[in-house]
Amino acid sequence: RKEVEQDPGPFNVPEGATVAFNCTYSNSASQSFFWYRQDCRKEPKLLMSVYSSGNEDGRFTAQLNRASQYISLLIRDSKLSDSATYLCVEARGKLIFGQGTTLQVKP
Amino acid sequence: DGGITQSPKYLFRKEGQNVTLSCEQNLNHDAMYWYRQDPGQGLRLIYYSQIVNDFQKGDIAEGYSVSREKKESFPLTVTSAQKNPTAFYLCASSIRGQGRNTEAFFGQGTRLTVV
Numbered sequence: 001r002k003e004v005e006q007d008p009g010p011f012n013v014p015e016g017a018t019v020a021f022n023c024t025y026s027n028s029a030s031q032s033f034f035w036y037r038q039d040c041r042k043e044p045k046l047l048m049s050v051y052s053s054g055n056e057d058g059r060f061t062a063q064l065n066r067a068s069q070y071i072s073l074l075i076r077d078s079k080l081s082d083s084a085t086y087l088c089v090e091a092r093g094k095l096i097f098g099q100g101t102t103l104q105v106k107p
Numbered sequence: 108d109g110g111i112t113q114s115p116k117y118l119f120r121k122e123g124q125n126v127t128l129s130c131e132q133n134l135n136h137d138a139m140y141w142y143r144q145d146p147g148q149g150l151r152l153i154y155y156s157q158i159v160n161d162f163q164k165g166d167i168a169e170g171y172s173v174s175r176e177k178k179e180s181f182p183l184t185v186t187s188a189q190k191n192p193t194a195f196y197l198c199a200s201s202i203r204g205q206g207r208n209t210e211a212f213f214g215q216g217t218r219l220t221v222v
Contacts, residue, residue, distance in 0.1 A: 043213040099149035
């Protein structure tokens with residue numbers, strides 16, 4: 001089993017839709033998680049940190065569920081510019097990336 | 108202007124040659140990382156370093172070597188032993204503290220092509 005697992009997608013959604021991604025992790029002791037966004041042929045960029053209490057930034061909401069060992073990313077009112085690959089990251093001494101979930105927002 | 112810089116952006120190498128990819132950061136970060144990304148794939152960890160003069164192998168260290176002689180620099184050498192070196196190489200850095208790492212910042216990457 002991979003340490004961090006994501007559904008690769010692609011998720012194809014219309015503009016304005018709400019879409020959610022999950023990411024599971026295997027180490028119950030892990031404490032730090034992040035969501036990154038990666039555009040085609042570019043470096044990943046931090047989207048948001050994931051806190052136990054949840055974290056919201058505009059249209060984006062990240063949640064951590066320790067009991068079930070997963071983190072989630074919710075995007076509301078999807079824009080065309082949200083089209084990208086979203087990477088889930090677990091940080092415990094080293095940074096462990098999931099495979100990424102591809103989102104395509106269509107007009 | 109703080110950040111993390113990788114060079115060169117594009118690199119071509121003949122089979123059988125070693126090549127060194129540069130990664131420099133002026134963020135005063137303790138931890139630095141090297142990842143490899145193949146088309147349509149996620150990031151795979153090659154090596155990482157939590158502190159100067161110390162580094163650990165990641166998941167795919169074979170055929171690669173690193174050094175961490177200075178806090179701001181973490182060069183990666185792709186040796187001739189790496190059987191399939193053509194890939195996108197990403198360097199990152201983060202603050203390290205209290206047994207956990209904060210968010211990482213990435214350089215723009217180096218695209219290595221073996222010809």
